[in-house]
Amino acid sequence: MQYFIQQLINGLTLGSIYGLIAIGYTMVYGIIGMINFAHGDIFMIGAFTALIVFLILVSIFATMNVALFLLVMMIVAMLLTGLYNWVIEKVAYRPLRGSFRLAPLITAIGMSIALSNFVQVTQGPRNKPIPPMVSQVYNVGGVSISLKQIIIAVITAALLAIFWYVVNKTSLGRAQRACEQDRKMAALLGIDVDRTISITFIMGAALAAVAGTMFLMYYGVVVFSDGFVPGVKAFTAAVLGGIGSIPGAVIGGLLIGFIESMWSAYFSIDYKDVAAFSILAIVLIFLPSGILGRPEVEKV
Amino acid sequence: MAEAVSTPSRAEVANPFANAFRQAIYAGLVSFGLFVLFIGLKTDQNIRNELVVVQRWGLLALVVAVTMVGRFIFVAFVQPALERRKAAKVVTTTQVAAPGFIRRNFNPIAITLLFIYPVAMVLLFGFQGSLKWVDNFGIQILIYVMLAWGLNIVVGLAGLLDLGYVAFYAVGAYAYALLGTHFGWSFWILLPAAGIMAAFWGVILGFPVLRLRGDYLAIVTLAFGEIIRLVLINWREVTNGSAGISGIPKVSFFGLMSFNVSDPTYISKVLGIAQSGAYYKIFLYYLILLLALLTAFVTIRLRRMPVGRAWEALREDEIACRSLGINTTTTKLTAFATGAMFGGFAGSFFAARQGFVSPESFVFLESAMVLAIVVLGGMGSLTGIAVAAVVMIGGTEALREMQFLKYIFGPDFTPELYRMLLFGCAMVLVMVWKPRGFVGSREPTAFLHERKAISASFTKEGHG
Numbered sequence: 001m002q003y004f005i006q007q008l009i010n011g012l013t014l015g016s017i018y019g020l021i022a023i024g025y026t027m028v029y030g031i032i033g034m035i036n037f038a039h040g041d042i043f044m045i046g047a048f049t050a051l052i053v054f055l056i057l058v059s060i061f062a063t064m065n066v067a068l069f070l071l072v073m074m075i076v077a078m079l080l081t082g083l084y085n086w087v088i089e090k091v092a093y094r095p096l097r098g099s100f101r102l103a104p105l106i107t108a109i110g111m112s113i114a115l116s117n118f119v120q121v122t123q124g125p126r127n128k129p130i131p132p133m134v135s136q137v138y139n140v141g142g143v144s145i146s147l148k149q150i151i152i153a154v155i156t157a158a159l160l161a162i163f164w165y166v167v168n169k170t171s172l173g174r175a176q177r178a179c180e181q182d183r184k185m186a187a188l189l190g191i192d193v194d195r196t197i198s199i200t201f202i203m204g205a206a207l208a209a210v211a212g213t214m215f216l217m218y219y220g221v222v223v224f225s226d227g228f229v230p231g232v233k234a235f236t237a238a239v240l241g242g243i244g245s246i247p248g249a250v251i252g253g254l255l256i257g258f259i260e261s262m263w264s265a266y267f268s269i270d271y272k273d274v275a276a277f278s279i280l281a282i283v284l285i286f287l288p289s290g291i292l293g294r295p296e297v298e299k300v
Numbered sequence: 301m302a303e304a305v306s307t308p309s310r311a312e313v314a315n316p317f318a319n320a321f322r323q324a325i326y327a328g329l330v331s332f333g334l335f336v337l338f339i340g341l342k343t344d345q346n347i348r349n350e351l352v353v354v355q356r357w358g359l360l361a362l363v364v365a366v367t368m369v370g371r372f373i374f375v376a377f378v379q380p381a382l383e384r385r386k387a388a389k390v391v392t393t394t395q396v397a398a399p400g401f402i403r404r405n406f407n408p409i410a411i412t413l414l415f416i417y418p419v420a421m422v423l424l425f426g427f428q429g430s431l432k433w434v435d436n437f438g439i440q441i442l443i444y445v446m447l448a449w450g451l452n453i454v455v456g457l458a459g460l461l462d463l464g465y466v467a468f469y470a471v472g473a474y475a476y477a478l479l480g481t482h483f484g485w486s487f488w489i490l491l492p493a494a495g496i497m498a499a500f501w502g503v504i505l506g507f508p509v510l511r512l513r514g515d516y517l518a519i520v521t522l523a524f525g526e527i528i529r530l531v532l533i534n535w536r537e538v539t540n541g542s543a544g545i546s547g548i549p550k551v552s553f554f555g556l557m558s559f560n561v562s563d564p565t566y567i568s569k570v571l572g573i574a575q576s577g578a579y580y581k582i583f584l585y586y587l588i589l590l591l592a593l594l595t596a597f598v599t600i601r602l603r604r605m606p607v608g609r610a611w612e613a614l615r616e617d618e619i620a621c622r623s624l625g626i627n628t629t630t631t632k633l634t635a636f637a638t639g640a641m642f643g644g645f646a647g648s649f650f651a652a653r654q655g656f657v658s659p660e661s662f663v664f665l666e667s668a669m670v671l672a673i674v675v676l677g678g679m680g681s682l683t684g685i686a687v688a689a690v691v692m693i694g695g696t697e698a699l700r701e702m703q704f705l706k707y708i709f710g711p712d713f714t715p716e717l718y719r720m721l722l723f724g725c726a727m728v729l730v731m732v733w734k735p736r737g738f739v740g741s742r743e744p745t746a747f748l749h750e751r752k753a754i755s756a757s758f759t760k761e762g763h764g
Contacts (some may be wrong), residue, residue: 027392035515052337055353083333092728099735102461106675107667110727117721122338128351203763228664232526235519270534277523277530285508 015257021234024204037108040231046212085205242293320376327371363439441462450642459615472647498644506636544658
């Protein structure tokens with residue numbers, strides 16, 4: 001039982017990271033109906049930015065102040081990663097809006113290749129390990145919970161609350177939901193659709209950047225190719241929860257995190273990615289609208 | 301669409317250079333923001349194996365300056381020129397000049413050139429010198445041409461987006477590698493066997509995904525491709541894991557001559573000529589050329605058969621297709637299986653050429669590259685796809701050869717590193733510039749009375 005709870009906690013941590021990335025997928029899909037294939041690499045850019053900021057901070061300050069460091073890393077990563085996604089949307093997706101449906105998917109794949117190779121070329125292909133930032137571990141009834149895991153859970157919950165507020169209570173969120181329902185009508189009613197889409201991309205990237213920062217803190221290592229697999233898993237999470245639905249993305253992320261840690265614990269760690277990919281296939285085939293998604297009505 | 305043609309404001313018309321200058325400043329700021337951490341600083345390991353940041357402000361300044369100058373030139377000179385050309389195009393009636401001799405006979409000329417290419421290389425560089433040109437450029441490009449033509453059946457004709465095509469390539473390669481090394485079967489038996497096996501897998505993977513459409517289908521095929529790769533890595537008893545399978549037998553010249561030096565039927569002993577590794581490469585070149593031409597031939601013939609017509613109908617409108625009584629299930633499955641079969645052929649050829657296979661060769665990137673070639677070539681157009689393969693694969697291979705860049709950027713500069721970066725950027729740029737690909741027309745093969753070109757703007761695709 002303790003082992004099970006331990007895995008549950010590990011899964012929750014992993015799932016929070018997937019959930020944060022999945023929100024970016026689900027929002028972009030909701031608003032312009034495309035799979036932002038480069039989103040996984042945006043997450044990697046976020047993690048790398050956090051890494052570089054961490055190294056700068058270490059060289060400036062002699063002692064490590066964890067709270068300050070994490071905060072600065074997160075804010076810089078959010079800003080820079082947002083800038084990246086903003087530029088990508090402007091360069092690669094906006095000119096193709098209204099083109100045939102595969103076109104933006106192709107540019108997204110191109111962007112994903114370009115981003116990971118850009119980091120490989122500029123930062124080198126090797127693993128980038130950092131010294132552990134947080135190492136306290138608490139023991140609660142035989143289950144060990146590390147401070148890292150608590151930080152991740154708290155930050156994720158706080159961000160989701162802010163995010164929920166923005167999407168549901170502000171005029172920006174209203175504009176986003178309007179664009180999601182009918183872009184043309186929203187434009188006719190005076191919503192700046194281009195701007196709303198840009199902001200959606202920036203918001204998605206900022207969440208991915210936070211996920212990247214926490215990924216770096218949790219695992220202590222990042223490499224240029226780290227975007228692909230978490231990206232696909234987060235996409236799986238978005239689909240599992242019902243693409244287009246933000247709470248669905250979080251639930252999907254947590255589920256994928258649980259399944260992955262349980263699979264690694266009870267079956268085989270070698271095949272854990274196979275499990276994630278199989279879930280993706282099974283969900284898409286048997287439950288294409290996900291847990292919270294609306295079934296897509298086909299218009300002729 | 302939301303973004304209409306914006307009329308230039310008065311300030312822009314009055315002073316285009318001021319506008320260009322402002323745009324350049326913006327671009328500079330953005331590129332500074334993007335690159336300040338990634339180019340300005342580099343994470344590196346010091347002697348104690350700790351990560352430290354190395355500063356590279358000069359390089360950053362250079363990149364930002366290049367962006368600014370580029371943006372300035374684009375806004376000040378290129379954009380007005382493009383607009384003028386567009387305006388000129390509207391005024392003059394589109395008079396298409398009669399296609400010249402080369403244009404009219406492009407395909408026969410290209411095929412003839414492909415057949416004499418290795419001979420010309422041998423004459424120019426000798427047997428040893430021709431190796432690089434025949435192997436790195438010729439065979440490499442032709443493998444991708446064949447893969448792209450195979451994928452074209454699925455994506456270009458049937459309109460099903462397949463991101464896991466490399467799985468079938470892997471099935472073909474491992475089929476030849478395993479059966480060839482364990483049982484010593486000949487390539488000529490295993491080539492069709494690998495094709496059939498890949499087609500079988502195409503049906504198995506195709507069957508569950510038939511209900512899906514568009515990008516969901518794409519993602520599921522991606523998942524299948526990754527699952528096959530992960531199984532290849534982890535099923536060590538059979539596939540030898542990441543270490544791969546080596547010592548895969550070479551192809552023989554239809555059993556008459558062999559390319560192993562130790563064999564009694566070695567080609568130079570039979571024909572009485574000097575030993576050289578180039579014979580095998582030249583033989584492989586013709587082999588893959590013939591395989592690729594077979595793919596093209598089958599595609600062209602299939603397009604005229606009911607099943608080919610059904611594929612194209614499916615691509616244009618699935619609902620109309622179904623209401624006209626076409627069985628969409630079998631139509632999709634045949635497309636998947638046929639495409640997979642050619643992937644399997646290419647895979648077994650790949651295994652024979654390398655003499656070694658490992659899961660490393662079948663990553664998602666390969667699928668993405670093949671798909672990029674199909675889309676950039678203009679889906680459905682065989683000539684366009686071949687041109688795209690030459691440009692994309694030949695271009696990235698040519699980058700390896702550009703040693704003169706070392707004199708410009710210093711001796712540490714390795715052009716190969718930039719291969720995939722440039723490939724990704726090229727994918728984006730070509731797509732934005734020409735969303736319909738290099739050869740963008742999609743003419744229907746079946747028509748009533750007269751052939752009418754479908755204007756791109758009237759059709760949508762990719763949701764099949």
